[in-house]
Amino acid sequence: MIYWTYNALTRSGQEVTATLAGDKKDILCQLSRQELSVIEIKLDYRKIFVSLWKNKKLEVLSMAVFFEDFHNMLATGMSLPQILLILKETSKDEVLITMLSTLQEQLRQGQSLTEALAGSNIFPWMVGTTLSAGEKTGKLSEAVDILGQYFRRSHQVQSKMQEALIYPSIVFSLLLAVMFFISFRVIPGLKSLLPMEALHHQTTQWILTLSFLLQQYAWLMAAVIVLGILGIYFLQKKNHYRFQQWLYDWPVLGNILKESSLAIYLLNLSVLLKSGVALLKAIGDLSVLDRTPVAHHFDKSRDYLLGGSSFWQAIEQDKFFPVIISSVLRRAEEMVKVDEYCLSLADYLNRRVASKVDGLIHIIQPTLLALGGVFLVTIALAFLLPIYGSLTTIAGGG
DSSP, X not given: OOEEEEEEEOTTSOXXXXXXXXXXXXXXXXXXXXTOEEEEEEEOHHHHHHHHHSOSSOOHHHHHHHHHHHHHHHXXXXXXXXXXXXXXHHOOOHHHHHHHHHXXXXXXXXXXXXXXXXXXXXXXXXXXXXXXXXXXXXXXXXXXXXXXXXXXHHHHHHHHHHHHHHHHHHHHHHHHHHHHHIIIIIXXXXXXXSOGGGGGSHHHHHHHHHHHHHHHHHHHHHHHHHHHHHHHHHHHHHTHHHHHHHHHTSTTHHHHHHHHHHHHHXXXXXXXXHTTOOHHHHHHXXXXXXXXXXXXXXXXXXXXXXXXXXXXXXXXXXXXXXXXXXXXXXXXXXXXXXXXXXXXXXXXXXXXXXHHHHHHHHHHHHHHHHHHHHHHHHHIIIIIHXXXXXXXXXXXXX
C-alpha cells in the first residue's frame, strides 16, 4: 500500500494536512472533488514502511465496533456517505481509515456497499454474504446489526480462549527458562564439586548428559522446533481439510476442536439464516467458503433435504454429529426458529468447549508444576546430596 501526505487549502482558505493511501492520480481526483486546492503531495515513507509489517486484516473487536456503530447510525436515518465520513473521522485504526477512504470513492462510482466491502479484502467472507442478503431483502440495517453481534460473540469466545491459555503458557515458559538456566549455569559449576564416586551414579550421569546435549545442540533443537512449527503451519494451509480431520482423531483435544468448529459453523449458519438466506443456499455457501470437515458433513445433509427429509433427520443420519444437534434442530423446525436455535446451539457448544478447556488446564497446570518439581528434586539427588555428603565426610575428618 502506497501512502501520500498532502497539504491543501479549503474554499475558506484553511490549510489542511492528511494522509491517504492509493494511487497518486486517484487521490488528486478525490481531493479535487472535495474542492481542495493541493499545495503539496509527497510519499509518506514512514507509513509505507510500517504498513509492510502490519496486518492488513481488521481485528475481530474492531469489526464488532465498526458494525455496531454502523447499525446505530443507520437507525438514526443517516445516509451511507454521512456514516462513512463519521466513521472515518472517529476511527483510530489505520487499516479501517484507509478502507473507508476507498469505500467512499467506490460508492461515488456507483458500486453497492456489498461490492465495495467485498473488494476491500480486509473483511471475512461472512460480511459480503450477509450484506448481500440484507441489500436484496431491503434489510440492510438488520444485516449490519447481525454482523455486529456476530463479531462481538466471536471476540468474546476468542478472549475466553486466550485468557484460559495465558497462565499455562507462562508456567511452561518459566519451566523451560529454569531448565536451560540450570543446564547452562548451575550444573557446570556443580560438576567440579562432585566427588569421583558420584560421577558413576546413573541419575548424575543422566543429568550431565542432558546438560551437555542442551549446551551443545540448543541451536539445533531450536531449529527443529521452528521447522516443525513452520511445517505444521504450511501443511494445514495446503491441506486444511485433512489436517483438521487428523486433529479431530486426537484423544480429548480432538473432541474440543471438533465442538469448537461446530460452534463456529452453527454461528455462521445462524447469521446467514437471520439475514434472509434460505437454508439450502446457506449450507451450500458455507460448504464453498468454509472448507472444513464440519462444513462437508453439513453439506451432505443437502441430499437428504432435497429428498424431502427435514433438517434434523438429515443431521441424525450422520454419526459425525453429537446427538444433541439433531435433537435441538428437531425442536427448532417445530418452532420454525432454526436461526435462533442454531445460535443457541453455538452458544451451548462454546460453553462446553470453554468448560473442557478449563478442565484440561486444571490438569495441565499441576502437571507442569509437578514436572518442574521432579526436575529440581532430580538435580538435588544427583548433585547436592553427593556434595553435601562429601562435605560432611571432610568435616568429620573422614
